[in-house]
Amino acid sequence: MIFKDPKIKGADITPKEVFKNRRNLLKILTLGSLAAGFSSSLQSEVFAVGESNKKLRAKFNQKYSVNDKQTSFKDATTYNNFYEFGMDKDDPARYGKSLITRPWTVIVEGLVQKPQVFDFDSLIKLSVMEERVYRMRCVEGWSMVIPWNGFSLSN
Numbered sequence: 001m002i003f004k005d006p007k008i009k010g011a012d013i014t015p016k017e018v019f020k021n022r023r024n025l026l027k028i029l030t031l032g033s034l035a036a037g038f039s040s041s042l043q044s045e046v047f048a049v050g051e052s053n054k055k056l057r058a059k060f061n062q063k064y065s066v067n068d069k070q071t072s073f074k075d076a077t078t079y080n081n082f083y084e085f086g087m088d089k090d091d092p093a094r095y096g097k098s099l100i101t102r103p104w105t106v107i108v109e110g111l112v113q114k115p116q117v118f119d120f121d122s123l124i125k126l127s128v129m130e131e132r133v134y135r136m137r138c139v140e141g142w143s144m145v146i147p148w149n150g151f152s153l154s155n
Helices: 016-020 022-047 051-056 073-078 091-098 120-124
Strands: 105-108 116-119 130-137 143-150
Touching (some): 073 091, 073 143, 116 120
16 A cells, blocks of 8 residues: 555646656756855855956856755755765854865766766856756655756766
């Protein structure tokens, strides 16, 4: 017998066509991993206002948006589960600044026509940056609606 939780609305469940599209899921997970690694060193750059931030500006992609109220910047940047920094939810915000992310690289190798090594600056030049809004749900029962800036690996 399949258990159906009466508190979960149909709108909260990932549609079957999205669930089955595993390639996109892998792309999103890859970008999420990259973003997590770069987040502590780039947080001040990405959210700073000024001349130096122009290269990270992104065009809003309406296709990836939700109607829910966005989570506050403070909550989105201080409450998370990067256990590499500690077991408390606020440990990553407290200790993440010590993570050295440069010179990190992404190596594309194996069954590819042109093996390459990318640093962060070369990665962001590959495609037009776009902003998406995602509703992230944690298995612990909390969720956040957060903006994401990046680019699609398929482009």
